[in-house]
Amino acid sequence: MNVLLVDDSLTVRMDLSEAFEESGFTVRPCANLFQAREAMSRQHWDVIVLDVILPDGDGIELLGEVREGLQQSVVMLLSSEAEVRSRIRGLLNGADEYVGKPYDRDYVVDRARQLVGARNPEENQDKPLILLIDDSSTVRRTYQRALEDQDYRVLTAGSGEEGLRLAALYRPAALIVDGNLPGIDGCTVIRRLRLDSALRATPCILLTGSGTSEGLALEAGADAFLQKNESQETVLARLAAVVRGAGVSAQLTASLLGPKKVLMVEQKPEYMQALSRALSGEGYDLIAAHSGQEGLELLAVQPVDCILVSASELELCHKVKETQGLREIPLVIITDREDATTTVECLAAGADDTIVRSLDVELLRARLRAQLRRRQLESERRRYQQEMLQKELEVAQARAASELAEARAVLIGQLEEKNRELEAFSYSVSHDLRAPLRAILGFSAALERDCSETIGDKGKFYLDRVLKAGERMNLLIDDMLALASISTAHLDLRRCNVSEMAQQVVEDLRVAQPERQVEVVVETGLEARADVRLLKILLENLLGNAWKYTGQRPDARIEFSRAEAGPFCVRDNGAGFDMASAEKLFAPFQRLHSAAEFEGTGVGLATVQRVVSRHGGKIWAEAAPGQGAAFYFRLEA
Incomplete structure (x- = not known):
């Protein structure tokens, strides 16, 4: 891996060059932006360590050039500009890391390794x-x-x-x-x-x-x-x-021994500088903020591993512990004296620990390690809980899927049994009911033919009523059988020319009633993927209904069309119906008009709805009394 090191300080260049080279990096030191741009024009750099203040410009300008050029280099800003706003500006402009001077050389090298490793496994x-x-x-x-x-x-x-x-x-x-x-x-x-x-x-x-x-x-x-x-x-x-023989390591858990970033909110610069020097060499990067507000602004853009807070900033303590994503960060309050009242007050504000202000670095290191270890164990516990919950969820989902499969198998068995019963019923209707009906119609026809002169006008009237009722019953049986067969019929799906099929249905209607003058408009070129036999039944019923319900209009008009990628539509200007009764429309044997007005069995639209359902589609209607009706349907097969 190679490092471009840009800093106007010869001491910094020599120190960090030595640290990176000892760790196996190839380093190119530069003293200004001109040299850095020249080096960048010649090759790609895995890591760019960049001072913010340089003799010939602002290092963040070069950072912008790196990001605009879509280079995947890791960029670490290194500056004596310790102001929080300067740090925030650098991070918001695309820096991967911001390290203040005086720096810990081990932290700089380790953090560079960590960032490169995360970006390039x-x-x-x-x-x-x-x-x-x-x-x-x-x-x-x-x-x-x-x-x-x-x-x-x-x-x-x-x-x-x-x-x-x-x-x-x-x-x-x-x-x-x-x-x-x-x-x-x-x-x-x-x-x-x-x-x-x-x-x-x-x-x-x-x-x-x-x-x-x-x-x-x-x-x-x-x-x-x-x-x-x-x-x-x-x-x-x-x-x-x-x-x-080794077990699986906890790859998802952050190690305590890696580089750590500590935010310190302290108003005494000499103490912060002393602590920064004391923690140097331990892999800590100490970020200084002079107020709680500065600390919160920095936490919005910069993750940290621990927070050290002066006892005068208890309000910051409250805000950190109330904020999602921050409350898990260990927070240690630095007090000026050690007494029970101060300790209780700090812990009540949300502190995880307190320590008296001193330069006892060993104690501070031990307290920091203890808090970082506590956070690590808590993170590991939460991860373990999440894994257990995920496993429980997977078990519950598997159990639910198994129960669903069992229930589905039971339902399929019941459905198959119902289908067998339906087939038996259809057979019974076709044979057992039709036989006596044929006898009734046959003997009634014979009586009309052979005895019409002896039964008189009243007998002829009664006989006519019997024949018409028999014919109606025969039609009902036909419709019931057709409705039952649609539910069990095998679907043979193929591309169909729906326009041609609709034209043929209209021609059949004209042949059946040549005396009627109906304007029929069928849009050409309409196609669908459907079962041809069932689609013809659907069109016969919908167009047949439109033909029937426009029978009392001298200017009868029927349209069959389809909006682009929308549903098919059969529209007429016939009798229409009240939408308040629309829920009955597709139920078997439900009629919205009397038999005296319009003949029919009430099975046609139920048959249409079943055809559409077999194709995975949907059908609905819009109408108004005396203003016609429009039936829309989609076939999703």
Whole structure:
């Protein structure tokens, strides 16, 4: 990875160049915007560390050029401009990070690694990553070559502190750590890992030359203890064993050992500067705000891991704990004295802890770590609860789906039984009812033919009534059978020329009643995907109704059309009906006009509705008495 470092301070350029190069970055230092623009024109930079105030312009102007050019570089602003508004301006203009001076060089490097890693996940993730911590460069090179030959990816660190930061950033599959290190020793490294819920499952091998006993190493939490004089084959075999047996690490949990950002709201600049210097080297970036209002403005654009607040800013404490998304941030109040009344007042305001203002840095570090650990455990608990709730939801959904499938199977069985009953009923109607009806009609016809002279006019009247009732009953049976057959008929869907079918229905109506003069307009080119037989039944009923209900109008007119991508429409200027009775329209044997006005069985529109339903569509009507009716339908098949 390469870094473009833009700062007019030679000291800063030398210091950060050294820090980045020690961590494996390639660095190009620039003293002004002119040099930076020239470097940017030649190649892409993974990270740009940019001072805000430069001799030849404003660094945020260059930030704008980077973002306008759609470059995916990570941009970190680095400035002695400690004002909150300056920080907010930089973040709102697209900076990924804003670090104030004096800075912690380890924080700058670790944060750059973290941001690049989040934006560009590493390749070869299938290869286990091993973190090797040893202060001997010879040992690091020797074991790095051996590990890479075994198809491992390798990170190296020269101290325990650096190793912990790398572990937090990269989440290795295992650690090999020297027992004797400058600063914190190998056992302390392992203990700190075991205290971090994000890293505690990481396998650790303590590899030492002398000075550390196996008992101490295992008590600290090491998974294996090896001497440096053992063969590389033994070390590699033990490493393979611990990697193979390792559990899944908490990848979603933020590590306590990574870079942390702390907001401090304090009106005494000398104390803030002292704390910033004291926390330098611990991976903390201390952001200074001079008032509670400044603190809130910054929290709106800058996530932080912890908040330190002067006791004079209790109102800020209340607002943070009342705000969604902020209330989970640990908040520590710094007091001028330690007494029960002050402590109770601060805790009641929402503080998670209090600490007396002093330069006891070890105590402050311990309090910060305790609060960060509490937040980590709380986040892990919430995540676990969410996972459990999600699993319970999945189980409930699976149970509901199973119950639904069972209920559907029962309903399908019942439907099949009803269909069989309907088929039996249809057979009964077709054979058992038609047989006596045929006898009634046949003997009535014979009586009319053979005995018309002897039965008299009154007998002829009665006989005519019997014949007409029989014919009406025959028509009802036909309609009932047609309605039943539509519900069970197999759909043979295909593209149909609806206009041609409608024209044919109209021609049949004209042949049946040649004396009628009806203006019929059928829009040409209308098509639909439907069952041809059922679609013809639908058109016969709708157009037949329009023909029938315009029978009393000398200027009868019928239209069949379709708005673009809209429903089909059969419109007439006939008798119409009252929309208050529209809910009865599609029910079987329901009529809105008397048989004396218009003949019919009341089954036609029920048949139409069933045809439309079989095609997954919808039908509805609009009408007014004496002003005609319009029937709209969609076929979604």
